[in-house]
Amino acid sequence: DEKPVTEQLVDTLTTLAGGPHAGFRANHAKGIMLEGSFTPSAQAASISKAAHLQKADSPVLVRFSDATGVPNIPDASGNAFPKGIAIRFQLADGTATDIVSISVNGFPAATPEDFLGLLNAVRDSQGSTAKPSPVEQFLGSHPAALKFVTTPKPAPVSFATQPFFGVNAFKFTNAAGQSEYGRYQIIPVAGAQYLSKEAADAAAPDYLMNEIAERVKTQGVQYKILLQIADKGDEVNNATVVWPDSRKTVELGTLTLKSVVADSKAREKTLMFNPLQLTEGIEPSQDPILLARPTAYAVSYGRRLNQ
Ligand code: HEM
Secondary structure (H helix, E strand, C coil): CCCCHHHHHHHHHHHHCCCCCCCCCCCCCCEEEEEEEEEECCCHHHHCCCHHHCCCCEEEEEEEECCCCCCCCCCCCHHHCCCEEEEEEECCCCCEEEEEEECCCCCCCCCHHHHHHHHHHHHHHCCCCCCCCHHHHHHHHCHHHHHHHHCCCCCECCHHHCCEECCCCEEEECCCCCEEEEEEEEEECCCCCECCHHHHHHCCCCHHHHHHHHHHHHCCEEEEEEEEECCCCCCCCCCCCCCCCCCCEEEEEEEEEEEECCCHHHHHHHCCCCCCCCCCCEEECCCHHHHHHHHHHHHHHHHHHHC
């Protein structure tokens, strides 16, 4: 009997990272946690009745991260992309809801099976002399994966200058019962700013983690959370299909980070962000990538707690 695809995904991520690395996430292992608050815009309530979109100043917990399961990956390393942002909104009734996004708009695979195919091809290419290599073969027959790996992923000046994208669509319903599908965009108020190639090559291994910890002491770290709204006929269940920039976007509100969580390392270990931890007014699409994520994250979470 084969293991479930979600567990195989965590196994391959672990192998690719040279793990297991006891106590760390199988992906996005290196990170830092901050806290702050979220205040909705005036039009947010017209999109969804979700509690944090009705009232000001919901407390938020944010974790920024580098890709891969390598706990000490240099922040500017080519493998440390996409960057991640995980946001937990604490709601007045004691529950919470999460947004978990990356620094690339779009995903390399439409299904967990295809994502496993890509990761396994990368794994099988290590030390392989085959021409074309397994990963070259995979990319040759999977245009979305080719597009994702060839998308430029420049090193940001700061996590506070990096835009992030929700990639998976959700269904938003307002108090009048009107529904729309949308994808999150998390846009830095400081503007998108990147290092030159030379500066990235010279960057210290922890430059992003250190920079955000310093910046938050003296400057605002703020993002606008936008929702890109699907037109009729837009693909809502396929994360490889990016919607055109011309689609309507609605500002949902402003995220303001105020400090680093004091015990960031201990807190992140016992915390699992979950893109399907939702609240009334926000529902999942049927995107198979989205629906696979909580299971894969729970496998990784269970292992890190037991290591
Ligand atoms: C089937 C597809 C995917 C798989 C198998 C996968 C796998 C994982 C795993 C195993 C973790 C570690 C979770 C933990 O231990 O707490 C993780 C974390 C993360 N993933 Fe994914 N992922 C997928 C898709 C995505 C997508 C589509 C996005 C964003 C659009 C994303 C963004 C992130 C981020 C930001 C984190 C770090 C969360 C944190 O800071 O705790 N992933 N992923």
